[in-house]
């Protein structure tokens with residue numbers, strides 16, 4: 001995008017890295033730093049910087065400066081740090097980060113202008129007109145301070161504006177200003193620095209899901225309206241116990257097709273403590289696969305890790321029994337994850353371009369009215385990166401639907417529609433993101449739903465979980481009858497000790513562990529075969545990973 005070019009060129013000239021960025025440099029030495037390999041691939045590899053150790057610890061500075069070509073202030077550019085009282089700006093921490101980056105020839109990503117966290121109470125309590133003015137003033141002053149600084153090339157303009165179900169987050173911003181604050185924020189940032197790249201950033205959007213699709217729709221809409229959204233940030237706070245988002249590359253690619261730059265902005269991969277060699281190895285594959293996904297997508301500018309040493313990480317504060325999420329240990333020793341990032345960056349584009357063989361045709365067992373267990377003959381991969389997983393699609397002509405994903409050669413599909421014939425095929429993926437040809441088709445028909453001509457069915461999926469809670473989204477309610485219905489009631493059972501903590505698109509009542517969900521005003525009417533969704537959040541005892549069961553619909 002031409003608006004960015006002058007600033008980027010100034011940045012590169014200053015850092016003496018023009019050649020390295022405009023054209024990927026030649027191959028770096030095998031043992032070279034992460035940044036040398038990233039330069040050679042035309043990508044950035046970044047870290048979040050904490051200002052305490054940046055000023056106090058030489059080892060911290062040495063690694064931060066030596067290994068990374070991009071930095072993000074972990075906290076120093078947030079609202080509470082830069083404008084704690086109205087119109088009283090303090091930039092000491094922000095300047096420390098920018099100065100360090102300048103000395104080390106690194107680009108800076110500004111994080112973050114408009115967020116619901118780490119924003120002082122005085123902002124949250126303003127009325128609409130005053131809040132909009134304060135937002136514009138804040139953006140103008142913070143972005144304006146670095147507009148002529150060639151190191152600062154991009155900003156997170158808005159951060160975390162969505163709920164898990166894809167609704168706008170009911171933050172004080174939204175509640176006071178409505179969704180227009182988002183477009184206003186981008187316009188204010190563009191006015192303050194016409195050359196900076198402007199991003200929207202969020203978590204749990206790495207895979208294709210309700211939240212990432214809401215973000216996709218918003219970015220598409222805003223760009224159609226001429227709102228200057230240039231870039232989308234996928235935070236990448238991953239946890240080995242929840243699995244890898246195998247559709248990351250595909251997701252990055254669909255955003256890239258909107259014409260935006262994409263980037264991984266806050267990568268970390270937490271494990272359940274204590275560390276072990278096996279957990280370190282699993283974690284390393286997550287780091288490798290994120291870096292490879294970015295390398296495989298031209299519009300992906302790079303990967304920022306949310307800190308680099310386990311000595312300083314937000315994870316143990318937030319998730320008491322989890323940690324060790326970064327690529328160096330507490331004593332600044334590189335972990336297997338460091339090697340994984342290094343080797344992925346060093347890999348070169350031609351390392352593995354051989355796709356896996358096509359899987360065998362899927363065959364279905366245990367078919368119910370809304371689920372089916374599929375198995376197929378496994379693929380093999382000879383390209384070196386190894387099999388990474390499988391995607392199961394429903395054959396529907398022009399736009400096939402991704403029904404499920406599996407790490408091995410079987411998967412149980414859920415949320416299917418009763419009494420429907422499904423034609424499905426499978427594709428295999430390898431560690432470099434190469435996709436196999438489609439398998440032959442498999443066919444099965446779901447059973448008729450309960451309740452005959454007047455029935456409905458419901459099935460829920462756990463979308464996201466953390467130590468003491470989880471989100472079930474979507475619960476899909478389908479009218480399996482032959483006539484329209486004007487209301488529905490879904491019941492299900494929570495494991496002992498689990499309690500509902502909010503819902504959307506349905507009203508919950510609780511009796512013991514039995515929960516009854518009734519349609520909201522807007523989603524009770526369902527035509528035959530029509531479906532709708534609702535979601536809910538649950539609090540649970542720490543680490544109790546049982547999930548709700550026995551969904552019935554009437």
Ligand code: 9MR
Nearest residue numbers: 074075111117118159203235266313314
């Ligand atoms: O890492 C940051 C931590 O030091 C702060 O205490 C925390 C408070 O909100 O924010 C952390 O960074 C967050 C980032 O700004 C936005 N995405 C989620 C990050 C982890 O919580």
